[in-house]
Amino acid sequence: MTAETIETERRTGERSDRSGWAATGAGVLGALAMTSCCILPLVLVSLGVTGVFIGQLTALYAYKWVTFSFAAAALSYGFWKAYRPVPAKDCGTGACARPVDRDLMRGLLWGALAVVLLALAFPYVAPRILTF
Amino acid sequence: MKHLLLAASLSFAPVALQAEEAETRLHVTSLTCPSCSYIVAATLKRIDTVEIAEFAEGEAEDGLYVLHYDDAVTNPEALIAAVTGVGYGASLATGSGS
Numbered sequence: 023m024t025a026e027t028i029e030t031e032r033r034t035g036e037r038s039d040r041s042g043w044a045a046t047g048a049g050v051l052g053a054l055a056m057t058s059c060c061i062l063p064l065v066l067v068s069l070g071v072t073g074v075f076i077g078q079l080t081a082l083y084a085y086k087w088v089t090f091s092f093a094a095a096a097l098s099y100g101f102w103k104a105y106r107p108v109p110a111k112d113c114g115t116g117a118c119a120r121p122v123d124r125d126l127m128r129g130l131l132w133g134a135l136a137v138v139l140l141a142l143a144f145p146y147v148a149p150r151i152l153t154f
Numbered sequence: 155m156k157h158l159l160l161a162a163s164l165s166f167a168p169v170a171l172q173a174e175e176a177e178t179r180l181h182v183t184s185l186t187c188p189s190c191s192y193i194v195a196a197t198l199k200r201i202d203t204v205e206i207a208e209f210a211e212g213e214a215e216d217g218l219y220v221l222h223y224d225d226a227v228t229n230p231e232a233l234i235a236a237v238t239g240v241g242y243g244a245s246l247a248t249g250s251g252s
Contacts, residue, residue: 059187059189060187060188060189060190060193061189063189063193064189064192064193064196067193067196067197067240068196070200072197072239072240073239073240073241074238074239074240074241075241076193076240076241077184077190077240077241077242078241080186080187080189080190080193080241081184081186081187083186083187083188084186144188144189145188148188148189148192149188152189152192154191154192154195154206154209
């Protein structure tokens with residue numbers, strides 16, 4: 023294997039790593055966007071935060087399928103990146119040498135998925151757990 | 155006997171000084187999401203003495219809150235201001251009074 027081939031593989035591995043993290047970041051952002059209505063405003067008001075922006079945040083509920091689609095696409099790509107087996111030939115790129123990075127990525131993805139599921143279930147759960 | 159009468163009159167004094175409980179019906183708009191009615195309710199309940207006696211959800215993303223409160227502590231204008239302060243529309247519903 024020539025030095026040029028190794029360098030090309032290293033760059034490919036780094037690019038792949040970056041796209042995985044970008045997907046993870048996008049997934050986390052998508053999850054947060056999904057909580058902007060309706061969990062986040064409710065938590066803020068319960069903590070005593072007030073302001074017209076509360077009503078503006080809840081107006082984002084109309085776009086819930088847009089934020090859900092974004093989050094689902096980003097999380098799917100992120101999970102694929104985080105769980106696909108790393109081919110032995112790519113170990114030279116360092117992907118096998120940094121298992122902690124992958125664990126962190128997986129943790130963030132699972133956390134974001136939990137938040138997305140919570141946001142999806144909220145409209146059905148809210149009347150059972152919240153009272154006037 | 156005098157002491158007994160004095161004690162009895164003193165024990166009733168706080169009741170005589172208490173303000174009347176008032177009722178206001180608030181019509182709230184822009185309840186666009188599942189948690190909106192709870193957000194408005196939480197905001198209203200942060201005002202001293204305010205209790206939500208009833209809530210009726212409307213069909214046009216609106217709702218009617220029947221509120222009970224001590225009129226010496228707050229008033230309908232303050233209730234409306236609290237609701238508009240979190241970005242929702244509020245007005246006194248027809249038939250409201252205190």
